[in-house]
Amino acid sequence: MKTKAQLVEEILSLKDVDTKANLMKLSLAKLEALLSELEYELVSEPEQVTEAPQMDMKALMEQMKTEMMAELKEQARKEVEAELKASEVKTPTSKPVSNKVEIDRFEMIPVMNATNGSLVYFSRKTGAEWNWSEYGDIEYMEYQELLSMRTAHRRFFDEPFILVMDDVAVESLGLTKMYENIKSPEQIDVIFRMNQAEFEEVVEKSPKGIKHLIISRAKKLYDSGELDSVKKINFMNTRFQTDIGQRG
Incomplete structure (x- = not known):
């Protein structure tokens, strides 16, 4: 099964229908439908020559939209760089240099729904909206949106309602310690009720702290007789060199 990122790359290789960021916000089903439509257009020749001008106009509008978004992003980037330079001038030379890896504010970060149901987040800053249908669903958000969420809606991180699926982010x-000591390990239990493919995908995409929690929770559930999936146990033993269910 193709991931969102793969589908988006294939769509953009066929036609510049929208920005990568906007396409990432679509569901897998919508992306697959869009890709199928574009592939059909490639193999189908237009029957009427009179349709060409309309298609050209649509392509021109899409190009203008893309160029405008690029200009806005570049302008925002320059403003951020100016702010950083201004802060560097005020910073004493004796201040130690941070070892943190700098992340581009526009980088797309995978974010997983950590609740037991659907989840919606609305950005007051940009007006964008993200919808997760169920636990384990992945949506992509710009890093700057996560910064805004941390300031205005800290509860999404603290509960947690979401899990950021990128170790650098x-x-x-500042979530490393919290992920290593997450408050409600029972929230992880729903992972073990997923089918094998979904289970492996969620485990692989989880940050290191959450991977440790999944392994720890798996051992506890196995010992209590609540986890009896041989496939899931074998996957974790092979992937993480654990010995769940192998001790005599």
Whole structure:
């Protein structure tokens, strides 16, 4: 099964229908439908020559939209760089240099729904909206949106309602220790009720702290007789060199 990122790359290789960021916000089903439509257009020749001008106009509008978004992003980037330079001038030379990896504010970060149901987040800053249908769903958010969420809606991180699925972003957002000591390990139990493919995908995309929690929770559930999936146990033993269910 193709991931969102793969589908988006294939769509953009066929036609510049929208920005990568906007396409990432679409569901897998919508992306697959869009890709199928574009592939059909490639193999189907237009029957009427009169349609060409309309298609050209649509392509021109899409190009203008893309160029405008690029200009806005570049302008925002320059403003951020100016702010950083201004802060560097005020910073004493004796201040130690941070070892944190700098993340581009526009980088797309995978974010997982950590609740037991659907989840919606609305950005007051940009007006964008993200919808997760169920636990384990992955949506992509710009790093700057996560910064805004941390300031205005800290509860999304603290409960947690979401899990950031990128180790660099986790560290930059100051979530490393919290993920290593997450408050409600029972929230992880729903992972073990997923089918094998979904289970492996969620485990692989989880940050290091959450991987440790999944392994720890798996051992506890196995010992209590609540986890009896041989496939899931074998996957974790092979992937993480654990010995769940192998001790005599």
